[in-house]
Amino acid sequence: MxxxxxxxxxxxxxxxxxxxxxxxxxxxxxTPGGGFAGGSILASSFILYALAYDVGDGFRRMPxxxxxxxxxxxxxxxxxxxxxxxxxxxxxxxxxLGIGNPGTILSGGSIPLLTIAVGIKVASTIITLFYHLLExxxxx
Amino acid sequence: MxxxxxxxxxxxxxxxxxxxxxxxxxMPAFGEPxxxxxxxxxxxxERSVQETGAVNVxxxxxxxxxxxxxxxxxxxxxxGIAAVLAALSAHRQKRGGGDA
Amino acid sequence: MVxxxxxxxxxxxxMILFIIGFHTMLTHSNLIxxxxxxxxxxxxxxxxxxxxxxxxxxxxxIINDSIASYVNPLPSALILxxxxxxxxLTAFSLSMILKIYHYYGTVDSDEIMKIxxxxx
Numbered sequence: 001m002x003x004x005x006x007x008x009x010x011x012x013x014x015x016x017x018x019x020x021x022x023x024x025x026x027x028x029x030x031t032p033g034g035g036f037a038g039g040s041i042l043a044s045s046f047i048l049y050a051l052a053y054d055v056g057d058g059f060r061r062m063p064x065x066x067x068x069x070x071x072x073x074x075x076x077x078x079x080x081x082x083x084x085x086x087x088x089x090x091x092x093x094x095x096x097l098g099i100g101n102p103g104t105i106l107s108g109g110s111i112p113l114l115t116i117a118v119g120i121k122v123a124s125t126i127i128t129l130f131y132h133l134l135e136x137x138x139x140x
Numbered sequence: 141m142x143x144x145x146x147x148x149x150x151x152x153x154x155x156x157x158x159x160x161x162x163x164x165x166x167m168p169a170f171g172e173p174x175x176x177x178x179x180x181x182x183x184x185x186e187r188s189v190q191e192t193g194a195v196n197v198x199x200x201x202x203x204x205x206x207x208x209x210x211x212x213x214x215x216x217x218x219x220g221i222a223a224v225l226a227a228l229s230a231h232r233q234k235r236g237g238g239d240a
Numbered sequence: 241m242v243x244x245x246x247x248x249x250x251x252x253x254x255m256i257l258f259i260i261g262f263h264t265m266l267t268h269s270n271l272i273x274x275x276x277x278x279x280x281x282x283x284x285x286x287x288x289x290x291x292x293x294x295x296x297x298x299x300x301x302i303i304n305d306s307i308a309s310y311v312n313p314l315p316s317a318l319i320l321x322x323x324x325x326x327x328x329l330t331a332f333s334l335s336m337i338l339k340i341y342h343y344y345g346t347v348d349s350d351e352i353m354k355i356x357x358x359x360x
Contacts, residue, residue: 095204
């Protein structure tokens, strides 16, 4: 839809939404939040772009193939971290890095990596769902 | 026929609502640590910083103590979207449009 | 008994939401309204489980050395998975409704049953 107010506000506010989503994902083990909430916020910035501007333009910014690959990579990263812990000698999905300094970003072992994997997976799932339901409307 | 179905549904739901409200009045009081605050929750609250190093206890629970449940839930997300993609692209060739 | 109900107000509202969602699912014949009723039912269930873990005077479960008592973290951590399962179920049922609309031409369940009976 071509509305000048919507396009101007979307152009100004989308970088802040993405920064906020990334902040919630990365600080998932210090502040409330985590992978699911941060992934949803990151996906809503793409949906806002596709709704304010043309949908084809939105497709060009985040291609269909990239969204599908990102989703599979997010799930595979989760499983690979677990298998890597198995290789290091513990059980599946135990902590294999150090504990670190509690309260800073580099702490908690494999918790930030798992949070980032879940965040990427949830964001690309919501974007793929939105694109496919919209494509169904265009093709009839 | 439709009216009869509506009246039957409302009648059954009234009986169910009375039973549920009687159950609410027998539940333990809201705000007091009841049977849900057992030794598992206490163990997670006391030992989470020194065992995992994460300050957020809920993030430590879903990523370290119970990470297997998060793996199952990632599988549910993946299966859901695979089912949506499979359902939406069926019978697509008849219309002559492109497939995903 | 009314006093006890007023103390457990959160549980009462959760049960009322469950009954409202169930009534919407049963009586309306539009398929999309049934999906909305299912979402209202899920909201009631999540509210019941999360408010079981509240401790009066406790704060959010972020470990800080200057806070004495915390809220029970276990129900919130388990409901997080349930919310995602609910979203996935809603997405799949909406895509099923899309395919039903393309095939039958209507989203009303009574008319769909009539068309199905006339086809056989």
